[in-house]
Amino acid sequence: MSQEERPAIVGPVDATRVPRYCGPETFARLPRADEVSRADVLVVGVPFDSGVSYRPGARFGPGHIRASSKLLRPYNPAQDVHPFGVQQVADAGDIAVNPFDLSVAISTIEAESEKLCEDGASLVTLGGDHTIALPLLRTLSRLHGPISVLHFDAHLDTWDTYFGAPYTHGTPFRRASEEGLLDLEHCQHMGIRGPLYAAADLEDDKTLGFQIVRADDYEVDGVRGAVDRMRARLGDGPVYVSIDIDVLDPAHAPGTGTPEAGGLTSRELLNTLRGLKGLNVVGADIVEVAPVYDHAEITGVAAAHVAYELISILAANRK
Numbered sequence: 399m400s401q402e403e404r405p406a407i408v409g410p411v412d413a414t415r416v417p418r419y420c421g422p423e424t425f426a427r428l429p430r431a432d433e434v435s436r437a438d439v440l441v442v443g444v445p446f447d448s449g450v451s452y453r454p455g456a457r458f459g460p461g462h463i464r465a466s467s468k469l470l471r472p473y474n475p476a477q478d479v480h481p482f483g484v485q486q487v488a489d490a491g492d493i494a495v496n497p498f499d500l501s502v503a504i505s506t507i508e509a510e511s512e513k514l515c516e517d518g519a520s521l522v523t524l525g526g527d528h529t530i531a532l533p534l535l536r537t538l539s540r541l542h543g544p545i546s547v548l549h550f551d552a553h554l555d556t557w558d559t560y561f562g563a564p565y566t567h568g569t570p571f572r573r574a575s576e577e578g579l580l581d582l583e584h585c586q587h588m589g590i591r592g593p594l595y596a597a598a599d600l601e602d603d604k605t606l607g608f609q610i611v612r613a614d615d616y617e618v619d620g621v622r623g624a625v626d627r628m629r630a631r632l633g634d635g636p637v638y639v640s641i642d643i644d645v646l647d648p649a650h651a652p653g654t655g656t657p658e659a660g661g662l663t664s665r666e667l668l669n670t671l672r673g674l675k676g677l678n679v680v681g682a683d684i685v686e687v688a689p690v691y692d693h694a695e696i697t698g699v700a701a702a703h704v705a706y707e708l709i710s711i712l713a714a715n716r717k
């Protein structure tokens with residue numbers, strides 16, 4: 399489709415005409431997908447938390463992030479880009495998944511995400527627990543080949559089974575590695591911290607294709623050092639960014655299911671994401687927001703700004 403043929407971009411509701419506490423309940427008050435003829439970026443919710451091992455509640459994450467996104471504005475000065483002005487971004491609503499059957503749920507997410515991507519849109523997926531990363535990676539590896547995963551989390555999420563169950567929020571990246579979805583030379587964890595089940599967890603993780611920038615490394619090397627290591631590892635292939643909001647310190651994201659002390663600040667995370675500019679980002683998710691444990695939308699606002707920076711990266715990469 400040539401530039402001339404592309405339909406005019408429909409942006410968010412104008413906050414100078416409609417107060418922020420009014421208007422649609424979509425992400426950043428953007429148009430719904432059925433209100434635009436095509437989309438470059440689709441924000442989609444996956445209300446699902448049947449894979450969690452501790453606190454539940456991430457099924458209410460998508461709605462909470464949308465409700466916390468009403469203050470997002472048209473121009474992002476940190477990246478000098480209009481994320482909703484240079485590309486069509488729309489809210490595709492939620493993928494309705496079976497809360498009682500994990501295998502059915504995973505198949506549904508895979509099938510529905512494939513449909514959403516079929517016209518070339520990139521997905522920014524609002525979880526839901528971290529189980530959802532596996533079906534999303536299955537879809538993207540079919541489209542792009544082996545994926546370099548950039549995984550922000552307190553947890554490795556490369557464990558094997560929980561109570562014998564292979565598909566949980568603690569196992570998505572082991573399953574993805576085993577299924578051949580990942581570029582094993584270019585996957586990276588950011589923000590890892592807290593107690594492990596065994597030292598062998600780290601050896602397994604390395605075998606599965608990951609390197610680690612620990613939360614404590616930010617203390618020594620700062621954001622710049624973390625971004626340098628991140629970019630050196632990711633290379634120039636297709637990159638999928640999976641952000642477990644518990645990568646943030648519980649002070650910055652109390653509303654999550656498995657909190658660990660000693661995490662990143664929201665400023666460190668946002669500035670790290672800005673370091674993705676120019677890399678081939680093909681999709682992203684933001685998971686593990688559990689609003690029942692949030693206070694004053696602290697976690698919801700952080701997640702909404704994370705989504706805004708990711709959408710801004712997709713916009714900046716179009717320049």
Ligand SMILES: N=C(N)NCCCC(=O)O
Pocket residue numbers: 451528553555567568642644655656686
């Ligand atoms: N929150 C995510 N994604 N994983 C947490 C795993 C916690 C545990 O194995 O104790």
Ligand SMILES: [Zn+2]
Pocket residue numbers: 551552553642644645656686
């Ligand atoms: Zn986690």
Ligand SMILES: [Zn+2]
Pocket residue numbers: 528551553555567642686
């Ligand atoms: Zn996780």
